[in-house]
Amino acid sequence: MLNQVADGVWVRQSEWVWSNAIAVRGDDGLILVDPGIDGADLTELADDVDRLGFPVVAGFSTHLHWDHLLWHSRFGDVPRYATKANADAVGGVRDRAQAMASQSASGIPVELIGLLTPMPADGGPVPGEIVEHEAHALGHAAVLLADRGVLLAGDMLSDVLIPMLDPRRPDQVAAYETALDRLGHAAEHVDVVVPGHGAVAEGPEVATRLAADRAYIDALRRGVEPVDARLEQEWLAGPHQGNLANAGIEH
Numbered sequence: 362m363l364n365q366v367a368d369g370v371w372v373r374q375s376e377w378v379w380s381n382a383i384a385v386r387g388d389d390g391l392i393l394v395d396p397g398i399d400g401a402d403l404t405e406l407a408d409d410v411d412r413l414g415f416p417v418v419a420g421f422s423t424h425l426h427w428d429h430l431l432w433h434s435r436f437g438d439v440p441r442y443a444t445k446a447n448a449d450a451v452g453g454v455r456d457r458a459q460a461m462a463s464q465s466a467s468g469i470p471v472e473l474i475g476l477l478t479p480m481p482a483d484g485g486p487v488p489g490e491i492v493e494h495e496a497h498a499l500g501h502a503a504v505l506l507a508d509r510g511v512l513l514a515g516d517m518l519s520d521v522l523i524p525m526l527d528p529r530r531p532d533q534v535a536a537y538e539t540a541l542d543r544l545g546h547a548a549e550h551v552d553v554v555v556p557g558h559g560a561v562a563e564g565p566e567v568a569t570r571l572a573a574d575r576a577y578i579d580a581l582r583r584g585v586e587p588v589d590a591r592l593e594q595e596w597l598a599g600p601h602q603g604n605l606a607n608a609g610i611e612h
């Protein structure tokens with residue numbers, strides 16, 4: 362089910378790691394951001410989109426982890442945009458993303474994974490402003506929809522996932538500090554944050570999310586063990602933890 366979280370912004374959450382697929386109404390139709398996860402989710406999302414009655418004109422991938430690279434033929438053969446860094450690098454991770462998607466969820470059209478194109482300089486059909494950084498993944502992008510008061514945060518500012526540093530990238534602590542600064546500025550314009558996984562944050566919860574990620578990264582910077590409520594969650598110690606690792610969310 363699509364929940365409207367602001368004017369022209371709808372979110373559908375999957376059972377799998379509370380992944381949020383987002384539909385944004387642009388001038389010419391809908392932009393689908395990180396649609397997922399399994400085949401049933403994707404077809405239900407297609408049904409929901411049909412009911413909205415707007416054509417899908419583009420996709421957008423926030424970053425190059427498999428659960429953010431998905432698509433379905435029912436969304437149409439439209440351009441799927443990403444930052445240049447994401448689009449340039451995705452070819453190198455596509456095989457791995459396809460393998461991880463097959464292992465982690467059923468019914469995913471693997472041939473459609475990761476077919477991305479760099480966003481045009483003027484943004485093309487994607488509304489708002491891209492907030493790019495290198496925390497968690499190369500070319501990771503949030504989308505600031507200032508006119509609707511919404512920030513689509515990608516895999517940042519989640520209430521269920523701690524900050525997951527990309528071990529293949531240099532100095533991720535600094536990358537997170539920079540990213541959180543940028544997202545903090547962006548969040549000054551919004552009262553709704555949609556993370557890639559977890560609950561949509563509204564009102565004062567937005568600042569709480571920023572503070573939680575900042576505190577976690579500050580602890581890493583100081584070399585101490587982070588104290589974080591998200592680490593207490595039962596599911597992190599259960600089957601989901603393996604799921605996350607297998608799924609490559611941490612990569």
Ligand SMILES: [Zn+2]
Nearest residue numbers: 428516557610
């Ligand atoms: Zn994710």
